[in-house]
Amino acid sequence: MKLPLMLGAALLVAACANPAVIERAKADRAGFVSVEEGARKAVGAVPVWNQSAADIEATERRVHALVHGKTISADTAVQVALINNRALQASFAELGLSSTDLWEVAMGPVPTLGVSVSGLAGDVTRTLEATVAGALLDLATTKPRTQLAEVRFRQAELAALAQTIDLAVETRRAWIEAVGAFEAAALIGQTHGTAEAASELAVQLGRTGAMNKADQAREHAFTAELAAERAAARLEAQLAKEKLLRLMGLWGSATTVYVPDALPALPRGPRAAGNIEQQALANRVDLAAGKLELQAIALDYRLTGKTRMVSDAALVAGVELERANGETEATPALALDFEIPLYDTGPLVSKRGRMAYLQAANTLAQQAIDARSDARMAYKAVTGRHNIARHWRDQVLPLRRQIDEEALLSYNGMLTSTFELIADAQEGLDSRLSAAEAKRDYWLAETEATAAIWGGSVTLSKGGEE
Structure with missing residues (x-):
């Protein structure tokens, strides 16, 4: 009779799963080790994948210890971004979804036999034949589909690494621009201080008649122009710092962070x-x-x-x-x-x-x-x-x-x-x-x-x- 043979084939379908691939794909952080290693080599920092409330709390404590009330370096800014940026955390979910896809494919088809007892015996047999035939077709394509899913999973690993590198580069760039803006503001401030002293001297000379009003006005105009330049430079520096803080995932009281007044020497x-x-x-x-x-x-x-x-x-x-x-x-x-x-x-x-x-x-x-x-x-x-x-x-x-x-x-x-x-x-x-x-x-x-x-x-x- 065909029925025992078909049932045996169905059981064979159920046993076709790939244990090694399943074990690798079902891990909570499947594929993340390659992202960590790649980021360490590329940007010198290691990302963290926060998957629970405990993970998030641990990251918040680490971030607070790294930056709160401190003057941070570019390396620190990058490290904080890689563990605290929510957009990066969301992108890691793509890696998790890809590992889930691989897991499902590697498990192989799950045979199901749905038979209606109200039909004739011939109808039951044909139903079983159709069900098992479909399962056997899935079984025949399980290996190539698993191979394709593994390739897609490796692509997802690379995509996660690429997004990590992109964030690290953007954060370092933002740190450089912020510190450079503060350095420019400080230089203008130094000259402004000297100009204010000269302007005050001009007032004193004007009172004694040693400097006419036109010369005094030139002194005051130079000082006023420097004041405007200084205000503009400070604003640019504050905006650049805000961009840096956003990339680092900081807000509220966590933004009590400082950057150096000048970039490192050449x-x-x-x-x-x-x-x-x-x-x-x-x-x-x-x-x-x-x-x-x-x-x-x-x-x-x-x-x-x-x-x-x-x-x-x-x-x-x-x-x-x-x-x-x-x-x-x-x-x-x-x-x-x-x-x-x-x-x-x-x-x-x-x-x-x-x-x-x-x-x-x-x-x-x-x-x-x-x-x-x-x-x-x-x-x-x-x-x-x-x-x-x-x-x-x-x-x-x-x-x-x-x-x-x-x-x-x-x-x-x-x-x-x-x-x-x-x-x-x-x-x-x-x-x-x-x-x-x-x-x-x-x-x-x-x-x-x-x-x-x-x-x-x-x-x-x-x-x-x-």
């Missing part, structure tokens, strides 16, 4: 390696996700093996020559391979599959080209910004200090007028502000180099899944 040399392009190709999470997308399409459309590996650019070793100021600078150049797998598209069951594959392959190739360009631009920006900031620090500011000292000596010796002293003070302020801005731009360029090496903004694709 390092001895730019912190960017000459092999930054190679680092980008090896570490970019968007490129890794793109490769997984090709693998997912191959599984979805039953592609059978790679035919070959192709590079988005040929391996070229040579020397790149650039001319600047009449001088030729030789820079060793090495175009590195980024390999893209090509599958046999001949036996594809549909035009849709072929087009999906070609779309993904060309998108990945363009991403690799963009990654190379991002890395080269980041390297040039870091080295160039460092040179500019160092020039302001080592060349311009020493000359400006010398001018200020000589101008003050001449003024005290009554060899120069007040107007010349005011002009020198204004030029000196402009130079100090430009030097501070150049230093800020260098630190921002360093942050962009991190983004160029590790990438981000991975978008999960669910095309082709059923």
Whole structure:
């Protein structure tokens, strides 16, 4: 009789689950270890996935200990953002949903036998046959569907890591902008204090008749203009700090946080390696996700093996020559391979599959080209910004200090007028502000180099899944 055989097949369906995959996928924080390790390598901070009230309370205590009433560094700001930003916590839920999808697929189909006893025996048999046949069809596709779900799960891991890196980079950038704004406000404040003293002196000289009203008005106007500039700089600094606090997930009483009055001094040399392009190709999470997308399409459309590996650019070793100021600078150049797998598209069951594959392959190739360009631009920006900031620090500011000292000596010796002293003070302020801005731009360029090496903004694709 067929019924015992069909029931046996149904039991076989129930026993087809993959224990190893199930064990990995059902964990509360499945896949999060790779996010933690990737974030530690990329940005030097480790995220936390808060899944309970106890987790949230522990994070709040940790955040309070890190920032409350303290002057925070960029590293501290990034660490707080990675454990306290609610948007990032929400994005981790996508990873949890993906692990749930993998768990369900790995469990395999759950056979159910629904038989109506009111029908004839032949109807019962046909009902059983149809039910078990459907279950056997699910059983036959369990392995490829599980493989596809595993690829999607790895993509979800990369997406979570990309969002973590994006937040870390944005937070560090916000810290630099906030501290740079406070540094500019402090420089204007110092000059404003000197101008107020000069303005008060002008009032005294006016009373004695040693300074006419027009000259007094020039003194007062300069002081008033500096007051307006100082107010604008303070406002910009406060707004920049508020943006930083928002990224860190701070509000209310938790915002009793301070940032330094000035950015760190320039390092001895730019912190960017000459092999930054190679680092980008090896570490970019968007490129890794793109490769997984090709693998997912191959599984979805039953592609059978790679035919070959192709590079988005040929391996070229040579020397790149650039001319600047009449001088030729030789820079060793090495175009590195980024390999893209090509599958046999001949036996594809549909035009849709072929087009999906070609779309993904060309998108990945363009991403690799963009990654190379991002890395080269980041390297040039870091080295160039460092040179500019160092020039302001080592060349311009020493000359400006010398001018200020000589101008003050001449003024005290009554060899120069007040107007010349005011002009020198204004030029000196402009130079100090430009030097501070150049230093800020260098630190921002360093942050962009991190983004160029590790990438981000991975978008999960669910095309082709059923």
